[in-house]
Structures are given as C-alpha cells and as structure tokens.
Amino acid sequence: MYKPISLKKNTIANYIGQLYVMFIGIFILPFYLEYLSAEAYGLVGFFTMLMSCMVLLDVGLSITLARETARLKDKVNGLIELKKITLSIEVFFVVISILIFSAIFSGSGWLSTHWLDVKELSLATVESTIKIMAFMIVLRWFIGLYQGSIIGFERQVWLNKYKVIIATLKFFGAYLLIVFISNDIVDFFYYQLLITVIEFVVIKLKIDSYMKISKRVVPSILTLKQIAPFSLSIAYASAIWVFITQLDKLMLSHYLPLHEYGFFTLVIVVSNAILQLSQPIGQALLPRMASLLSNGKEKEMIELYRKSTQIVSIIVLAVSGVVATFSYELLYLWTGNSEASAWAAPILFWYALGNGAVALLSFQYYMQYAHGDLKYHVRGNTYFGFIQIAIIVLSVHFYGAIGAAVAWFGLQTVFFLFWPWYIHNKFASGIHKDWLFKDIAPMFSVSMLYLFVLKNIGIEFGENRIVVFLTFIIIGILLLLLNSLASNYVRSIIKDFVVRKKHAK
Known part of the structure; x- marks a missing residue:
C-alpha cells in the first residue's frame, strides 16, 4: 500500500538536494575554466545546450509519466496500469534514442568544422567529444523519465540523496581527474559518461522496485494513445518553450568564438541557478x-x-x-x-x-x-x-x-x-x-x-x-x-x- 511522504519533507529534501547540486557545480566551475581552458569548457556549455534541446523529442512523456504516477499510485490496480504506461513509454524512448544517437554521432564532424568556431582545440578532439556526448544524451534522457516517475511517487527524499551522490561523483571526481590525472577534454567526457551509466543503472533499479507486480504486463500502442492528448499538449508547448529558451544559446554557440562561449556559459550557469x-x-x-x-x-x-x-x-x-x-x-x-x-x-x-x-x-x-x-x-x-x-x-x-x-x-x-x-x-x-x-x-x-x-x-x-x-x-x-x-x-x-x-x- 502506498504511504505518502509529507509535503514539508519532500520540499526540504528538494531544497537541500537542489542547493547542494547547484553549489557544487558553481564551486567547481572556476577550476574547470582554469584546467580545461575557456574553449574546452565551451564544449561543456555546448553539451548542456544540446541536453536542453532534447526535451523537444520527449513529446511530453516524462511529465505525463510523473502525473500518471501521482494519479495512479494510490488507486486500486493502479500499479498495474502504471507499469503498462511505463513500459510503453520506454519502448517509444528506445526507438527515438536510436535516431538521436545516430544523428549526433554521424553529424559530429560537421558540428566540429562548420558550426562551432574552434580556435585552439584540434578538430579531432572536438569531434571525439561530440561522439561521447551522443551516448550521454541518450542515457540522460531516460534518467529524466525515471526521475519524473519518482517525483510522482513523492519519493523525493530518496531522489535527492541520489542526486547528491551523483553530483559529488560528477563534479568532485572530474576535478580530481583534471587536476591529478588528465586535463584532456576527451578524458573529461569519458569520465562523465561513466558516471552517467552508473546514474542510469541505479535509478532504473529503483523505479523497478517501486513497480513490482505479480501480473505480467506488455507495452501497448493503445496505452500511448490514451495518454497522448495530455502528453502531446505538453510536448507542443514544451517544444516551443525549449526552442525559445535555447535559441539564443544555440545561435550564440555559432556567432561567438568558442572561448567567449565559455564565458557565456558562466551566465547560463548562474541564471539557470535562479530558475532551479x-x-x-x-x-x-x-x-x-x-x-x-x-x-x-x-x-x-x-x-x-x-x-x-x-x-x-x-x-x-x-x-x-x-x-x-x-x-x-x-x-x-x-x-x-x-x-x-x-x-x-x-x-x-x-x-x-x-x-x-x-x-x-x-x-x-x-x-x-x-x-x-x-x-x-x-x-x-x-x-x-x-x-x-x-x-x-x-x-x-x-x-x-x-x-x-x-x-x-x-x-x-x-x-x-x-x-x-x-x-x-x-x-x-x-x-x-x-x-x-x-x-x-x-x-x-x-x-x-x-x-x-x-x-x-x-x-x-x-x-x-x-x-x-x-x-x-x-x-x-x-x-x-x-x-x-x-x-x-x-x-x-x-x-x-x-x-x-x-x-x-
């Protein structure tokens, strides 16, 4: 039987987790600039912008899953229906992920030579980095889906403990890497990919533990059609909103030299912290x-x-x-x-x-x-x-x-x-x-x-x-x-x- 957690506990946990993740990212960023250079850090800003744009292909399903979880979690037979919805969305995500990965991986050469204004880094380095980004984007897309479900379950105390641990590995681990082992931007992104894999496995196992049911369910196109009206409403509005919020960053990644885009990333980080x-x-x-x-x-x-x-x-x-x-x-x-x-x-x-x-x-x-x-x-x-x-x-x-x-x-x-x-x-x-x-x-x-x-x-x-x-x-x-x-x-x-x-x- 579902046992709700108090709104106060969830809110406090959310603030502790959010502030910690914000603080550690803001604290570590100057070291990234120092050891990676402004141009290399510009690639980190470019990756962040690409991740934000991926919401366009989510078609509202992450937010829909969060709402369906909140609605069904305490209903009779609600977990059975929720499991069916989750499986159906996962299958859809797999199909879209293959397309996303293929597009970014195969387009890495064009992005490095024709879109980004690279002055110091080698084009081979930039291209390799973008290929690693393709793997990370797909995994983090799924992670966002599962985080939405945990929010719907109102298990945000666990979610924020998880975020704190991952953020520590992601930021402090990367700091130790670039200071004591290698400050190559490719190695930096390989490390981030490793942490993303760990992040994905842990949250996937957690979601599965919340939806243990004896009845076998299978994904269904009919299930996706049932949630489509709400999901597509979110998808359409989100697509416009994401396009609006990322358009300036996308254009400036082309208009600005990559080292200035690294400076602009400072603005993005601080101003986004206000939204967070x-x-x-x-x-x-x-x-x-x-x-x-x-x-x-x-x-x-x-x-x-x-x-x-x-x-x-x-x-x-x-x-x-x-x-x-x-x-x-x-x-x-x-x-x-x-x-x-x-x-x-x-x-x-x-x-x-x-x-x-x-x-x-x-x-x-x-x-x-x-x-x-x-x-x-x-x-x-x-x-x-x-x-x-x-x-x-x-x-x-x-x-x-x-x-x-x-x-x-x-x-x-x-x-x-x-x-x-x-x-x-x-x-x-x-x-x-x-x-x-x-x-x-x-x-x-x-x-x-x-x-x-x-x-x-x-x-x-x-x-x-x-x-x-x-x-x-x-x-x-x-x-x-x-x-x-x-x-x-x-x-x-x-x-x-x-x-x-x-x-x-």
Whole structure:
C-alpha cells in the first residue's frame, strides 16, 4: 500500500538536494575554466545546450509519466496500469534514442568544422567529444523519465540523496581527474559518461522496485494513445518553450568564438541557478496539487498554491535581485577572472532579472497541470512563442549576447504582466489580485527598495574574495529576512509559534 511522504519533507529534501547540486557545480566551475581552458569548457556549455534541446523529442512523456504516477499510485490496480504506461513509454524512448544517437554521432564532424568556431582545440578532439556526448544524451534522457516517475511517487527524499551522490561523483571526481590525472577534454567526457551509466543503472533499479507486480504486463500502442492528448499538449508547448529558451544559446554557440562561449556559459550557469531555486517547491507541489484535485479538495489546493507562491517569491526575488545588482562582483568572487567577469556581467544582469520573472511565471503552469488541462498553455506558448522567437533571432543577429539578454528580460516581463491573470480567471477565478498584490508584490517592493539603497550608498567590495564572499552573505541573508517578514504566510507561522510558546509556559 502506498504511504505518502509529507509535503514539508519532500520540499526540504528538494531544497537541500537542489542547493547542494547547484553549489557544487558553481564551486567547481572556476577550476574547470582554469584546467580545461575557456574553449574546452565551451564544449561543456555546448553539451548542456544540446541536453536542453532534447526535451523537444520527449513529446511530453516524462511529465505525463510523473502525473500518471501521482494519479495512479494510490488507486486500486493502479500499479498495474502504471507499469503498462511505463513500459510503453520506454519502448517509444528506445526507438527515438536510436535516431538521436545516430544523428549526433554521424553529424559530429560537421558540428566540429562548420558550426562551432574552434580556435585552439584540434578538430579531432572536438569531434571525439561530440561522439561521447551522443551516448550521454541518450542515457540522460531516460534518467529524466525515471526521475519524473519518482517525483510522482513523492519519493523525493530518496531522489535527492541520489542526486547528491551523483553530483559529488560528477563534479568532485572530474576535478580530481583534471587536476591529478588528465586535463584532456576527451578524458573529461569519458569520465562523465561513466558516471552517467552508473546514474542510469541505479535509478532504473529503483523505479523497478517501486513497480513490482505479480501480473505480467506488455507495452501497448493503445496505452500511448490514451495518454497522448495530455502528453502531446505538453510536448507542443514544451517544444516551443525549449526552442525559445535555447535559441539564443544555440545561435550564440555559432556567432561567438568558442572561448567567449565559455564565458557565456558562466551566465547560463548562474541564471539557470535562479530558475532551479523554484524547482524544489515545484517538484513537491505538482503531484500534491494533482492529488488534492483528484480527491475534490480544490480549496486546499488553492491555499497550498498561494503559500508556495510566497515562499518562492521570498527566495527568487532576493537572489535574482542580488545577482543582477552586483553581477560583476559575484562573477569575480566566483571565478577570480576579471576578463570573464567584465565580459559576462552586463549580460548576466538582464538574464538574472528575466529568469526571476520566469520562476514566478511557472505557477500558472502548475495550476493548469493540476487540472490536467493544458490547452491554454499550448495556446499561450504558440501565440507569444512565435513573437519571442522572432525578437530573439533579431536581437542575437544584430546585438549579440547583450541583445539576447535584454530581449529575454523584456519578453518575460511582458508575459508575466498578463498571462497569469488570464490563467487564474480560467481555473481559479478571483485569486489573481491577491496572488499578485499579497503573495508577490510585498517581497518585490522590499527587494527593490533594499537593493536600490545598497547600490546607491556605494558598497566597497574590494579585491579580497573572502571579503566579497562575506559581504554577499550578509546582503543576501538580510534581504531574505526582510522578504520573509513581508510575507503574511511567514508572519502567520511566526505568530503561531510565539502563541504556542506562551501557552507552553
């Protein structure tokens, strides 16, 4: 019998796991730049971009499996149906994986000579690296599918322990490799492939242990057809969204010299970290919202939705604001490379603010996902998506990386101003005003005022990186505390705690 794990435990586990993975990746990256060179690290950024683009071929099945798991896990005979769905998706993935692998492996020569602007590395080295990427992309595609299922089972405590161990092997192991054994980029990717194989085997065995059933089931095309409407809605919207989010990175991988693309990878890592700050709550929230609605508890679902919005606003608005306001200081603290920091800082400013808006925009998707109705998600991504694609293409072509950054911020800000209002009116009429002005605006106002004051009093960070680090810690903690006090949800928690303490006395 399925035993649910508390939302609080899952959320805490998600944040611990996410922060650890983010921290270790950010901590190790300057060493990669030092020992691998900016151009070699540009290949790592290129691989990351390719991985993100693979979502286009997922056709929404990973997210669909997560939702089907959340829906079926506590139903009579639910595991039998879930096992059939999983097997059917796996067969589909195998077929598509063969095509993906063949395309990347056979196209490695063209990519290394005609797409990437290579100055220092040999073309043979770049081609070999891309061939290794082909193996890793296929395996990580399956890993993403299985992670979605574990999220649906709400076994996120285990998932985050697994992520922490894999991240340690992936980053610290690679650090030891390039420092003490070999700093050849090909050896670096062979090591990453080894860890990816281990990652795949472990999570596959774990999923199989959750779906042990006595009845034999077989994959079925009919099963795929049954989940197709929801899956294809996600696939279409995801395809446009992934194309929008990766188009600038794809174009810049061609427009920029590979060593500058290595600098641009710094921007990608930091700005993506802002998006990842909302993912732990999203991972815990999606299956719980779907479960509450399936059991007729809409009021509880909306209350959870609004509380979660406030928590994400406290964190995301503080982090994106600090990163944007002090982008050069942060990059210098991180890399110790003044050239890279000066090049990337103005670009990071706009991407940080834009991704802060995207993190809050995610909530309107959560609402649609919980209801199992993504037609508005599809329409919104279609209409606004084509506008974004046109603007990004023109911005990158004429203004390069800084043009892409400014365009990204402007587009996401405009989308945030009207799209959540529209979705809330469709699925939870009457909540948008409170959601915007009570759940987000107080933290936004506090963050803006605080950072405006700090910027204008002219804080001297100095050149000592330890001093810079301590200054950032103090600035960040103070803003998180101020944002927390601006949240009526957090204030109610504090009030309840004080009352309980008084009664205990």
